[in-house]
Structures are given as structure tokens and as C-alpha cells.
Amino acid sequence: MREKRSDAVVIGGGSAGLAVASRIAQQGYSVIILERETELGGILNQCIHNGFGLQRFKEDLTGPEYAERFVQAVEKQNNIEVLLETTALEVSPGPVHTVYGYSRHGGVIRIDARVIVLAMGCRERNRGNIGIPGTRPAGVFTAGLAQRLINIDGYIPGRRAVILGSGDIGLIMARRLTWVGVNVLGVIEIQSYPSGLTRNIVQCLNDFGIPLYLSHTVTEIRGKDRVTGVKVAALEEGQAVASKGFDLDCDTILLSVGLIPDNELSRKFGVRLNPETGGAFVDAGLMSSVPGVFSCGNVLHVHDLVDYVSEESERCASFVGEYLEGSYQHQHQPVVAGANVKYVIPNRYLAARANRFYLRSLIVKNKAELIVTVDGEALKRKKLAHVQPSEMVSFDLEAEELSPVSESREQKLEVGIY
Numbered sequence: 150m151r152e153k154r155s156d157a158v159v160i161g162g163g164s165a166g167l168a169v170a171s172r173i174a175q176q177g178y179s180v181i182i183l184e185r186e187t188e189l190g191g192i193l194n195q196c197i198h199n200g201f202g203l204q205r206f207k208e209d210l211t212g213p214e215y216a217e218r219f220v221q222a223v224e225k226q227n228n229i230e231v232l233l234e235t236t237a238l239e240v241s242p243g244p245v246h247t248v249y250g251y252s253r254h255g256g257v258i259r260i261d262a263r264v265i266v267l268a269m270g271c272r273e274r275n276r277g278n279i280g281i282p283g284t285r286p287a288g289v290f291t292a293g294l295a296q297r298l299i300n301i302d303g304y305i306p307g308r309r310a311v312i313l314g315s316g317d318i319g320l321i322m323a324r325r326l327t328w329v330g331v332n333v334l335g336v337i338e339i340q341s342y343p344s345g346l347t348r349n350i351v352q353c354l355n356d357f358g359i360p361l362y363l364s365h366t367v368t369e370i371r372g373k374d375r376v377t378g379v380k381v382a383a384l385e386e387g388q389a390v391a392s393k394g395f396d397l398d399c400d401t402i403l404l405s406v407g408l409i410p411d412n413e414l415s416r417k418f419g420v421r422l423n424p425e426t427g428g429a430f431v432d433a434g435l436m437s438s439v440p441g442v443f444s445c446g447n448v449l450h451v452h453d454l455v456d457y458v459s460e461e462s463e464r465c466a467s468f469v470g471e472y473l474e475g476s477y478q479h480q481h482q483p484v485v486a487g488a489n490v491k492y493v494i495p496n497r498y499l500a501a502r503a504n505r506f507y508l509r510s511l512i513v514k515n516k517a518e519l520i521v522t523v524d525g526e527a528l529k530r531k532k533l534a535h536v537q538p539s540e541m542v543s544f545d546l547e548a549e550e551l552s553p554v555s556e557s558r559e560q561k562l563e564v565g566i567y
């Protein structure tokens with residue numbers, strides 16, 4: 150078994166892992182990146198559509214182009230070692246954490262590090278997660294798998310497709326399937342509003358005349374060896390109304406029904422997980438409940454834009470630097486989700502410095518207002534032109550805005566949308 154030591158180990162070489170690793174290294178610390186795929190970049194490598202980098206670089210980039218910016222930043226750092234085709238499967242937390250990686254080329258490797266950064270990203274919910282009745286024929290794919298089949302492997306999954314769920318990857322795949330000659334019969338969405346970004350509704354559905362059925366669901370998948378069709382029902386007050394449904398004859402179903410942070414390894418570390426996000430509970434510095442174990446990107450909470458993943462990960466790296474140099478501030482106070490808010494990240498704030506927060510709304514509303522309170526006193530009010538669950542909201546609280554907070558006693562910070 151090979152053995153290595155490093156200041157930090159970053160598990161995952163996608164958008165989060167690349168951003169956090171390069172920024173840690175820029176502070177003068179050694180970093181090892183563990184990536185299970187054959188190259189860095191993560192899911193970005195199969196996202197050949199544009200729309201990336203508008204926030205970060207003010208450019209309209211494809212996924213591989215966006216990833217390449219950060220791959221180049223990693224390659225410029227002499228104190229970063231990249232281990233490809235290496236999967237982290239076992240961990241041993243302690244004053245110095247140990248990660249065991251497995252590779253078919255290099256065998257087993259043990260890495261000891263003071264800091265571990267969890268950047269494993271997320272995975273798609275599949276048919277087993279949502280329990281659609283029916284047989285088990287070929288032709289049922291997650292949207293991400295279909296994307297890989299077309300963009301990386303060069304296979305077309307079928308000829309007549311139905312997409313369940315209006316998440317962004319499902320919308321993007323509706324357009325991609327159309328481009329390669331597949332007849333997309335429609336996108337079925339259980340909610341009364343789309344799950345994806347507005348720009349993807351316009352560019353991927355409206356521009357191609359693909360129907361979107363809101364407040365509908367697939368109640369049955371038909372077919373023996375291969376999918377032959379689906380039964381769709383309208384929803385009224387959350388209940389399927391078969392009499393208002395219809396059948397669609399198809400040979401392919403793509404599931405775009407949400408993403409789940411990939412936190413199996415986090416559980417092995419003993420990291421406390423948040424049931425609202427599926428990711429870790431983190432303090433203002435994005436450190437988990439296990440000292441020296443940080444989390445960022447989609448493994449912490451599912452982002453709508455990769456630009457925000459990079460932003461959050463680079464912030465995480467600055468706190469990793471503070472932890473490694475011994476100046477990390479540990480006194481944090483609780484953050485709670487208030488009215489019409491699903492979750493707020495981080496879960497604790499620091500009264501003595503500026504804090505950045507990310508949240509998801511539970512409502513769809515124009516001309517909303519975000520209000521941050523402590524003990525009933527409003528610390529911040531922010532006008533929001535539009536909120537909806539599919540779009541993340543972020544805001545900053547400057548140190549002077551937190552001046553009413555006492556560091557000598559616990560004061561919950563509550564964030565609500567009205």
C-alpha cells in the first residue's frame with residue numbers, strides 16, 4: 150500500500166473540487182485531488198451546451214470550456230497532485246484524517262491530511278427513488294445518463310421520448326434529443342410551475358415547440374422488453390385524476406426528477422447531514438460537524454448555476470487556509486429558515502465578520518422581499534424581483550449589519566421571504 154501526506158485532500162475533481170484545490174494551493178498548502186474518472190472536470194465534460202460562465206467570466210461557455218479554465222489553474226500549481234481513476238472508499242477521521250483510495254492502476258493508497266474537503270457533487274434520482282408503477286423494460290434512463298450516451302459515447306437512446314420532470318438537465322436534453330432526430334413528445338411536470346430555469350424553458354422547449362404538461366405525472370410505464378408507452382394523469386389537489394389523463398406512445402423515458410448530494414462518504418466520516426438539503430450541516434466557514442472536514446458545491450446543496458459552485462468553493466478554500474494556519478474562528482451562532490424558505494446555507498453564522506448565505510424559496514412570487522432578523526429585529530431587507538424554488542438566492546451580511554448581535558449569548562438568525 151502506498152502512503153502519502155498532504156495538508157489537504159480534495160475528494161472530487163469536478164467544478165467544486167477544482168476551484169477549492171487551486172485556491173488552497175495558491176495559499177501555499179499542498180493538496181491531493183482524488184478523482185474516480187479518467188480526467189478532471191466532472192459532469193461538465195458531458196455538458197457540451199453553452200450557458201456556463203456568464204456570472205463568473207462574463208462569457209458564454211460550454212461545460213468543457215468552463216472546466217478547462219479551472220483545470221488549467223490546477224495544472225499551474227506545483228503543490229497539487231492529481232490522482233485520477235482513484236476512488237475514495239474508506240476514511241478514518243481523527244486529529245489527522247486518513248483517506249484510503251483504490252485504483253486499478255495503482256492499487257491501494259493511504260493519504261493522511263489535516264483537512265479533507267468533500268466535493269463529490271451529486272447524483273440523479275432514479276426510477277427506484279420515485280416508484281413509478283409498471284413493468285421494467287429497457288428504455289428508461291436518467292437524463293444525465295442519456296446526456297452521456299449522446300455527447301460522450303455517441304449513442305442515441307431511442308426515437309420517441311417522454312421526459313418526466315422539468316429540471317434543467319431534462320430541459321436541456323429535450324433540446325439535445327430534438328437536435329439528433331428524436332421526437333420529444335412532451336415534458337411532464339408534477340408541480341404547477343417548472344423546476345428548471347426560465348431561460349431553459351424558453352430555449353429548450355418553447356423554441357422547439359415541445360409541450361410542457363404542468364400538474365401532471367406519469368402513473369404507469371408500459372412495455373415488456375422495451376418501453377412502448379406511458380400513461381399520464383392530471384393532478385388535482387395532489388391526486389392523480391385518470392379521467393383527465395392521456396397515453397403517449399414512446400420507446401424512451403428520461404427522468405429529470407431531482408438531484409441528491411452524494412454523501413455516502415460523508416456518513417463514513419461521521420458528518421452530520423441536513424435532511425432539507427441532503428448535504429452536511431456547516432458553519433460560516435463551510436466546515437462540517439467533524440473538525441477539519443469541509444464541504445462545498447453540489448455535495449453540500451444542489452446549485453442552479455456552476456458559477457455559484459465555483460464561488461462557494463473558493464470561499465471554502467479561504468477558510469481551509471485559516472484552519473491550516475490556526476486562525477479559524479469557531480464561535481458560530483445558528484441560522485434558521487423562516488417563512489417561505491426551504492433551507493439556508495451555512496447553518497451557522499459568525500457575528501464578528503461578513504457572512505455569505507445561499508437559500509431556496511418555497512414559493513413562486515414576483516416583487517418579493519427577503520428579511521433577515523435576530524430576536525425579532527430586522528438586520529437586512531432586500532427586494533427580490535422574482536423568486537421560485539428552482540432558482541437559488543444569495544445575499545451577504547456585512548459585519549456592521551451584524552453589530553446588534555451579541556457574541557456572549559446565542560442569537561438565532563432567521564431568514565424569510567415575504
